[in-house]
Amino acid sequence: xxxxxxxxxxxxxxxxxxxxxxxxxxxxxxxxxxxxxxxxxxxxxxxxxxxxxxxxxxxxxxxxxxxxxxxxxxxxxxxxxxxxxxxxxxxxxxxxxxxxxxxxxxxxxxxxxxxxxxxxxxxxxxxxxxxxxxxxxxxxxxxxxxxxxxxxxxxxxxxxxxxxxxxxxxxxxxxxxxxxxxxxxxxxxxxxxxxxxxxxxxxxxxxxxxxxxxxxxxxxxxxxxxxxxxxxxxxxxxxxxxxxxxxxxxxxxxxxxxxxxxxxxxxxxxxxxxxxxxxxxxxxxxxxxxxxxxxxxxxxxxxxxxxxxxxxxxxxxxxxxxxxxxxxxxxxxxxxxxxxxxxxxxxxxxxxxxxxxxxxxxxxxxxxxxxxxxxxxxx
Numbered sequence: 001x002x003x004x005x006x007x008x009x010x011x012x013x014x015x016x017x018x019x020x021x022x023x024x025x026x027x028x029x030x031x032x033x034x035x036x037x038x039x040x041x042x043x044x045x046x047x048x049x050x051x052x053x054x055x056x057x058x059x060x061x062x063x064x065x066x067x068x069x070x071x072x073x074x075x076x077x078x079x080x081x082x083x084x085x086x087x088x089x090x091x092x093x094x095x096x097x098x099x100x101x102x103x104x105x106x107x108x109x110x111x112x113x114x115x116x117x118x119x120x121x122x123x124x125x126x127x128x129x130x131x132x133x134x135x136x137x138x139x140x141x142x143x144x145x146x147x148x149x150x151x152x153x154x155x156x157x158x159x160x161x162x163x164x165x166x167x168x169x170x171x172x173x174x175x176x177x178x179x180x181x182x183x184x185x186x187x188x189x190x191x192x193x194x195x196x197x198x199x200x201x202x203x204x205x206x207x208x209x210x211x212x213x214x215x216x217x218x219x220x221x222x223x224x225x226x227x228x229x230x231x232x233x234x235x236x237x238x239x240x241x242x243x244x245x246x247x248x249x250x251x252x253x254x255x256x257x258x259x260x261x262x263x264x265x266x267x268x269x270x271x272x273x274x275x276x277x278x279x280x281x282x283x284x285x286x287x288x289x290x291x292x293x294x295x296x297x298x299x300x301x302x303x304x305x306x307x308x309x310x311x312x313x314x315x316x317x318x319x320x321x322x323x324x325x326x327x328x329x330x331x332x333x334x335x336x337x338x339x340x341x342x343x344x345x346x347x348x349x350x351x352x353x354x355x356x357x358x359x360x361x362x363x364x365x366x367x368x369x370x371x372x373x374x375x376x377x378x379x
Contacts, residue, residue, distance in 0.1 A: 018231070018232065018235050019203055019207075019231040019232075019234055019235045019238075020227070020228045020231035020232060020235075023202075023203055023206060023231075024066055024069075025063075025066055025070065026070070026073075026085070026087055026096060027070060027084050027085060027087065028041070028042055028067075028070055028074070028083065028084060029084065031063060031066070031067060031070075032191075032195050032198055032199050032227075033062070033063065033189070033191045033192070033195045033227075034062065034063055034067065034188055034189070036186075037056075037067060037186045037188065038067070040186070041067070041071055041083075042082070042083035042084075043083070045071075045074050045075060045080075045082075045083040046082050046083040050075055050164065051164075051183075051184045052156075052159045052161075052163065052164060052165065053156050053159065053164070053165045053166075053167070053182060053183040053184065054068075054071075054164075054165070054166045054167065054183055054184050054185075054186065055141075055166075055167045055168075055169070055172075055175070055179075055180060055183035055184065055185045055186065056068060056166065056167065056168045056169070056186050056188060057168075057169050057170075057172035057175075057185065057186070057187050057188065058170070058187060058188025058189065058190075059170060059188070059190050059225060059226065060170050060226055060228070060229075061191075061223075061224075061225070061226025061227050061228035061229050061230075062188040062189070062190060062191060062225075062226065062227070063188060063227060064139075064168040064188055065105075065137065065139060065168060068137045068166040068168060069095070069103070069137070070085065071135075071164075071166065072095060072103050072133075072135035072137070072164070072166070073085040073087075073091075073092055073095040073096065075132065075133050075135070075164065076091050076092075076095065076100075076102065076131040076132050076133055076135075077089060077091060077092050078090070078091050078092075090130075091130065091131055094130075100130075100131065101128075101129045101130070102128040102129055102130060102131040102133070102134045102135065103135050103137070104120075104123070104134070104135070104136045104137070105136075105137045105139065106120070106136065106137070106138045106139065107139050107140060108138055108139060108140045108141045108142075108143045108144045109139075109140045109143050112143050112144045112145055112148060113144075113145055113147075113148055114145065114147040114148045114151055116148065117144065117148040117151040117152050117155075118151060120136065120152075120155065121151065121154070121155050124136065124155060124159070124160060124163050125160060127162050128162055132162070133162055133163065133164050134162055134163050134164075135163075135164045135165075135166065136163065136164070136165045136166065137166045137168065138165065138166070138167045138168065139168045140168070140169060140170065141167040141168060141169045141175065142169040142170070142171045142172070142174035142175050143174075146176075149176050149179060152179065153176075153178055153179055153182070156179060156182040156183065157182060165183075167179070167183060172187075190225035190226075191225050191226070191227060192225075193217075193220050193221060196220040196223055196225070196227060196230045197216055197217060197220045199227055199230065199231075200216045200219060200220060200230055200231075200234055201213075201216060203231065203234060204216065204234075207238070209238065209247065210246040210247065211237075211246065211247040212246065212247065212248050212249055214248075214249040215237070215247050215248060215249040215252060216234075217249075218249045218252065218253070218256070219233045219234055219237065219252075219256070222256055233256060236255065236256075237252050237255065237256075240252065240255050259291065259295050259296050259298075259299035261299070261303065261328045262328070263286060263291075263296075264296070264299050264300050264303045265303070265328065265331050265332070265335070266282065267279060267282055267283070267300065268300075268303065268304070268307070268335055269335070270282060270376075271347065271372070271375050271376055272335060272338050272339065274376045274377075275376065276372065276373050276376040279372050279376065280369055280372060280373070283296075283365065283368065283369060283372065287365060293358065293364050293365040293368055294355075294358060294364070296368075297351060297354060297355050297358065297368055298355070300351055301348065301351050301352060301355065303332070304344060304347060304348045304351065305348065306332055307332055307335055307336045307339065307344055308336075308341070308344045308345065308348065310332060310333050310336040311336040311339065311341050311344060312341065314333065346375075347375045350371040350374055350375050351368070351371050351375070353367070353371065354367040354368050354370065354371035355367075
């Protein structure tokens with residue numbers, strides 16, 4: 001039984017949810033990253049200068065919808081402390097548990113037509129049922145049609161005083177300029193690896209996980225700068241490994257589809273020594289074991305990029321940020337010493353071209369093999 005007076009975090013604890021939903025931040029202070037957004041919004045709330053329309057633009061998994069929900073909860077909180085929602089009053093509980101009739105979330109990817117926007121226009125006229133503000137969150141708002149965008153523009157020009165619209169998009173360049181100009185725009189940045197790692201450490205502690213820091217680093221590196229993706233990967237790792245034993249980085253590489261850096265380093269050694277036959281044989285043996293040629297090429301390009309960065313300025317190359325261990329990084333530095341900067345650039349371009357050609361090649365690894373032969377001639 002869930003206690004009747006349970007707060008939002010307790011409520012979620014009793015639910016069988018994936019991590020990114022179970023531990024979704026409930027206050028501005030829990031947000032990691034996006035400090036410029038949080039500071040501006042909290043100042044607006046505390047001074048009573050909340051806008052009628054906001055536009056949140058940025059990569060997926062960067063916190064746009066999470067911050068939009070906290071904003072909706074904060075402006076309607078009945079016992080707000082400065083700018084933070086109390087998470088205890090009836091209004092906060094309804095918003096946190098998704099039961100409030102005054103929070104309307106619309107997925108523009110599947111509700112993108114003029115009829116849906118007309119329904120929004122008709123519904124927005126009515127006053128909130130319980131709250132001070134009726135809040136509309138329109139996700140992927142760049143996907144609405146041209147006619148729907150024009151209808152939305154009319155709403156943004158003359159919104160009722162009791163309504164707040166929050167538009168979220170991952171592709172700001174597809175938004176029409178007139179809509180952008182009528183919103184307070186916030187650009188969400190891609191999260192850094194230390195920020196994602198900090199979040200993963202918090203979740204691991206809450207879940208009482210026994211997990212190596214190097215394993216968390218591996219998850220963070222492969223999250224693509226997205227909190228949500230990082231949390232989903234951690235969820236996958238927990239399911240795979242269980243919570244009884246310690247989760248090690250080595251045991252989850254296959255699960256995450258990660259190409260071993262040692263393999264890539266060995267391949268680059270063949271390129272440096274101009275040993276094309278050995279390099280081709282190495283690729284064949286590697287792919288025979290089930291490794292995806294596309295994933296190998298992606299890992300190789302990232303590796304060569306780090307070699308180039310190390311060659312240009314070793315101080316710019318950070319082992320954690322590049323996803324390498326200290327030992328792997330030392331190997332990379334020794335290889336950089338054996339190559340000229342121009343040689344590394346040419347090799348990277350060859351494998352970038354190969355990566356593009358692999359999408360259309362009837363023999364997937366053929367462009368990679370041709371780039372390998374040509375690279376051995378460059379060095």
